[in-house]
Amino acid sequence: MRSLLPLTVAALVVCALGRPSPITQPRSLSADPPRLTIRPPVRASNATSLESTVWNPPSDMVKPLEQVWERTLKRRGANTTENEYWSLMASNGSIKYCVNWNNTETVTSPQRVLIARALQKSMQEWVDVLVGFDGFPLTTVDVNVVSYAAKSVNQIQGDTTGLDINTVTQNSKGEPECDPRCYRTKYLDSKTGMSECPGGDKSSYDMVLRLETMPTYPGINILGIATKDWQRMHPGYFLSHANDEEMFVLRHEIGHSFGLLDFPDGPIGNQGGFLMIRPDHIIHVAEFDAWMLRDWWRKTKAHQTLAIRYTTRVTDESFSCPKTLQLDETIPLPGSRRTIFDFESINHSITPFEDASPPVIIIGSSMVGMFMGVLLGYHGIHSISFDRHPSTAIHPRAALFLLRTSEVLRQLGLEDLFISESEKNFDLDAGMLVVEKLYQGRTIAAYQESDPKEVAKVTPSKRLWLTQDMFEPLLRKNAATFGAQQKFGQVVEWYEEVDDGVIVIVRDTRTQKVKKYKTKYLIAADGNRSATRRKENIQWHGPGNLANSISINFKADLVPYLGTRAVHGVTYIMNADFTGGFRLIAGGKGGFLIVSKAKGRETGFEPDSVFEKEAREMFEACSGIDAEKCGFEVDFISYWTVAAYNADEYASKGGKVFIMGDAAHVMPPKAADLDIGGMGGNTGVADAYNLAWKMAYVLSNKASPNLLKTYNQERQPAGDFSMHQAFSRLVNRVFHGKGLECEKELPDLVCELGYRYTSGAIVPSDEIDMERSYENPHDPYVLPGGRLPHVWLIDVDGEKLSSLDLVKRNFVLFTTDVGSPWLQATEKQSIAIDAYPINSSSQPYLDVEDSTKKVWKMEDGEALLVRPDGIIAWKAPRMTSGHDEQLAEALRIVLHG
Numbered sequence: 001m002r003s004l005l006p007l008t009v010a011a012l013v014v015c016a017l018g019r020p021s022p023i024t025q026p027r028s029l030s031a032d033p034p035r036l037t038i039r040p041p042v043r044a045s046n047a048t049s050l051e052s053t054v055w056n057p058p059s060d061m062v063k064p065l066e067q068v069w070e071r072t073l074k075r076r077g078a079n080t081t082e083n084e085y086w087s088l089m090a091s092n093g094s095i096k097y098c099v100n101w102n103n104t105e106t107v108t109s110p111q112r113v114l115i116a117r118a119l120q121k122s123m124q125e126w127v128d129v130l131v132g133f134d135g136f137p138l139t140t141v142d143v144n145v146v147s148y149a150a151k152s153v154n155q156i157q158g159d160t161t162g163l164d165i166n167t168v169t170q171n172s173k174g175e176p177e178c179d180p181r182c183y184r185t186k187y188l189d190s191k192t193g194m195s196e197c198p199g200g201d202k203s204s205y206d207m208v209l210r211l212e213t214m215p216t217y218p219g220i221n222i223l224g225i226a227t228k229d230w231q232r233m234h235p236g237y238f239l240s241h242a243n244d245e246e247m248f249v250l251r252h253e254i255g256h257s258f259g260l261l262d263f264p265d266g267p268i269g270n271q272g273g274f275l276m277i278r279p280d281h282i283i284h285v286a287e288f289d290a291w292m293l294r295d296w297w298r299k300t301k302a303h304q305t306l307a308i309r310y311t312t313r314v315t316d317e318s319f320s321c322p323k324t325l326q327l328d329e330t331i332p333l334p335g336s337r338r339t340i341f342d343f344e345s346i347n348h349s350i351t352p353f354e355d356a357s358p359p360v361i362i363i364g365s366s367m368v369g370m371f372m373g374v375l376l377g378y379h380g381i382h383s384i385s386f387d388r389h390p391s392t393a394i395h396p397r398a399a400l401f402l403l404r405t406s407e408v409l410r411q412l413g414l415e416d417l418f419i420s421e422s423e424k425n426f427d428l429d430a431g432m433l434v435v436e437k438l439y440q441g442r443t444i445a446a447y448q449e450s451d452p453k454e455v456a457k458v459t460p461s462k463r464l465w466l467t468q469d470m471f472e473p474l475l476r477k478n479a480a481t482f483g484a485q486q487k488f489g490q491v492v493e494w495y496e497e498v499d500d501g502v503i504v505i506v507r508d509t510r511t512q513k514v515k516k517y518k519t520k521y522l523i524a525a526d527g528n529r530s531a532t533r534r535k536e537n538i539q540w541h542g543p544g545n546l547a548n549s550i551s552i553n554f555k556a557d558l559v560p561y562l563g564t565r566a567v568h569g570v571t572y573i574m575n576a577d578f579t580g581g582f583r584l585i586a587g588g589k590g591g592f593l594i595v596s597k598a599k600g601r602e603t604g605f606e607p608d609s610v611f612e613k614e615a616r617e618m619f620e621a622c623s624g625i626d627a628e629k630c631g632f633e634v635d636f637i638s639y640w641t642v643a644a645y646n647a648d649e650y651a652s653k654g655g656k657v658f659i660m661g662d663a664a665h666v667m668p669p670k671a672a673d674l675d676i677g678g679m680g681g682n683t684g685v686a687d688a689y690n691l692a693w694k695m696a697y698v699l700s701n702k703a704s705p706n707l708l709k710t711y712n713q714e715r716q717p718a719g720d721f722s723m724h725q726a727f728s729r730l731v732n733r734v735f736h737g738k739g740l741e742c743e744k745e746l747p748d749l750v751c752e753l754g755y756r757y758t759s760g761a762i763v764p765s766d767e768i769d770m771e772r773s774y775e776n777p778h779d780p781y782v783l784p785g786g787r788l789p790h791v792w793l794i795d796v797d798g799e800k801l802s803s804l805d806l807v808k809r810n811f812v813l814f815t816t817d818v819g820s821p822w823l824q825a826t827e828k829q830s831i832a833i834d835a836y837p838i839n840s841s842s843q844p845y846l847d848v849e850d851s852t853k854k855v856w857k858m859e860d861g862e863a864l865l866v867r868p869d870g871i872i873a874w875k876a877p878r879m880t881s882g883h884d885e886q887l888a889e890a891l892r893i894v895l896h897g
């Protein structure tokens with residue numbers, strides 16, 4: 001609390017977070033010094049386009065700005081910017097006010113309009129200097145007065161439709177107050193939502209304007225006082241100046257709502273002419289105010305718990321879905337005709353076998369098929385993937401590669417390559433925006449899957465933004481080094497399972513030449529219309545087909561319009577007429593627009609039903625950019641169905657044909673979804689990761705073919721889990737209110753890293769109920785079936801590495817004691833096991849943070865046996881003898897499935 005001292009004759013008293021010092025004589029406006037209008041040159045309302053403003057304050061302001069921030073921290077503590085942030089951001093740029101009409105007068109309808117306008121104008125003037133600066137997600141702020149508090153309802157005159165008038169709750173002095181139960185900051189932290197607020201969400205407010213005379217200074221009307229969530233002014237003064245320049249008092253007070261301080265001790269360094277110090281004659285947000293606010297934004301943004309409204313809220317109970325009807329599972333929506341390819345029996349008796357047949361053939365060389373080939377190659381198994389398409393994906397489709405996929409890339413040694421490719425196009429930490437329009441549209445929300453610092457505690461990897469048409473060629477370039485062969489323009493026309501393998505017939509789509517292969521195992525990554533799934537008579541179930549969407553793939557030069565919006569992997573559009581999203585490439589030189597709901601298109605998009613004119617119109621409506629001016633050109637339009645299915649079995653009855661990726665499951669993609677959807681391709685990668693090492697172990701006689709049965713045991717329920725989580729997100733964000741049944745949402749990190757397997761390929765523990773299908777990566781059980789938790793270690797060169805980096809092609813055994821008999825036992829087994837003691841003095845890896853005890857919860861004498869896919873296979877107990885035999889037995893169980 002501090003006092004405000006320097007008052008000129010006409011000075012107004014303004015204070016933040018405190019009481020003004022006593023003033024003995026009334027102040028009048030007549031002797032005002034001249035008012036100065038010093039507006040910052042860079043602000044949204046005078047900018048021709050929303051170019052981004054970078055942190056580049058004039059040199060004479062640098063030092064004073066540092067001093068301001070020091071003072072702010074000293075005065076308010078490191079975390080106290082939180083409320084201002086929430087007020088503005090958590091309400092998606094829409095600020096709801098309650099006016100506390102704590103006086104004896106009446107207020108008419110036109111006067112209420114004036115009050116609302118003054119609030120809007122003053123708030124916007126501040127926001128104006130932030131637009132385009134360092135990822136600030138708003139362009140405008142919408143201020144609405146939603147309620148009044150008064151002594152009597154009669155004080156609020158005229159049409160009060162839609163306005164809440166609270167005369168019920170009073171403060172301790174018996175004065176009217178805005179209903180504290182409706183204060184939205186409280187709601188944001190609450191599990192019960194706005195249930196305590198009598199009018200519910202509609203009546204909630206973020207800020208309060210108190211229009212009252214101040215008992216301490218009854219004669220002063222040019223007086224403003226503010227805290228972070230309310231401003232207080234004299235009603236008479238406010239109403240007579242609501243429409244004119246004198247509203248500088250309010251502008252100053254609103255500055256406090258952003259956490260800016262007063263400067264009662266006079267200039268800061270050489271800076272003395274700005275609104276927060278001299279609202280008596282600097283009457284607009286000035287250059288120094290602008291830089292103080294920008295500094296506030298970048299510092300606030302950097303604050304880990306505030307930067308973006310993280311989706312941890314999905315754990316909230318309010319996100320469990322109502323139980324009602326399911327959609328029909330199997331009937332395609334009208335118009336979703338697609339070419340259905342089915343295998344037809346071919347007489348191949350006279351076709352000779354190819355001389356060199358690989359041990360594994362893969363149908364499909366898109367995201368999942370190609371990944372499978374690479375993973376098999378990593379484990380030393382040669383494979384060929386055949387794809388009927390002439391080359392890799394042309395449709396960008398998947399763009400978000402989730403944490404487990406990044407960890408798999410890390411194990412393959414490809415993570416850095418993919419990160420650098422991703423960074424060329426996107427800002428990995430920028431999160432997702434929901435806006436009304438791409439250009440100058442109001443920001444409705446800014447999201448990030450979860451706090452990057454929280455993520456960094458559980459994984460060394462990051463989520464990656466990379467569209468599928470960028471990802472696949474990059475993977476393809478590297479596939480050869482792993483011995484994974486890709487053959488495009490080759491259609492698998494037929495296969496049959498025989499005693500010693502699978503016969504596969506492939507036709508070259510250009511030459512029509514047919515080849516016959518004999519392989520040990522066939523993997524079908526042949527997409528959601530999988531002919532293999534049908535041939536094997538495998539059914540799939542799930543909520544079914546949900547909507548028909550389109551992607552308009554286009555070229556255009558959006559660069560001049562986008563500013564900071566170019567860096568987002570996805571920008572969702574939500575306005576009265578459209579729901580969809582932009583995925584841009586090359587900083588805005590093109591990309592695609594997904595349209596999932598459009599005005600006049602209530603039944604969705606039937607194939608071939610959208611023509612160029614409509615595509616242009618949709619582009620303009622979603623982007624706010626003139627198609628002609630930005631050189632918009634449609635490349636092609638793809639039609640696709642939002643659906644959720646999971647196959648009942650992931651393998652043929654004969655046990656030599658396996659399905660994976662979209663052939664096994666489809667999930668609603670991210671379109672118009674606000675959190676992780678995007679699980680389709682990622683779940684497919686997890687399928688491949690699970691099967692690749694097993695197949696390699698079987699093919700190199702290290703394991704029994706029974707091990708392959710555990711692929712279905714582990715991945716089929718995992719597919720169900722992901723499909724239901726993706727569907728729940730769709731229901732809660734997009735289809736809410738339609739009464740669809742869905743499962744309770746789990747946090748994103750649980751979906752990405754917390755799935756637990758129960759199968760023959762682990763030795764169950766009796767420490768927990770092994771049927772628990774997921775765990776919290778922040779507090780994992782560290783027991784068989786779960787992922788080995790990431791902890792940081794230090795190698796002999798002092799370099800940091802993740803425990804995950806020690807999981808390669810072999811099983812890995814960890815102990816905490818260097819002389820553990822378990823370590824010696826690893827040398828007596830039939831397969832190679834990498835063995836590491838990990839503690840604070842171990843070689844070659846040091847556990848400086850004592851993580852093996854704290855995170856892995858291990859005791860001396862125990863051991864963890866980890867599979868080549870990073871799943872804990874067994875937790876070995878402390879024993880006095882028989883280590884060799886016990887380890888051999890554990891391996892036998894695991895490798896025999």
Ligand SMILES: Cc1cc2nc3c(=O)[nH]c(=O)nc-3n(C[C@H](O)[C@H](O)[C@H](O)COP(=O)(O)OP(=O)(O)OC[C@H]3O[C@@H](n4cnc5c(N)ncnc54)[C@H](O)[C@@H]3O)c2cc1C
Binds near residue numbers: 663682
């Ligand atoms: C708009 C959109 C956005 C998406 N976003 C994401 C996201 O952000 N993250 C995510 O993880 N997923 C996302 N997905 C899903 C993702 O694209 C799919 O899950 C992924 O492509 C599945 O890969 P796949 O290899 O299993 O199947 P597909 O990509 O469908 O590939 C199947 C391949 O098999 C080939 N094929 C089929 N039959 C034969 C045959 N008989 N002979 C030879 N070749 C054959 C086809 O030519 C095709 O190339 C999105 C999907 C869409 C539509």
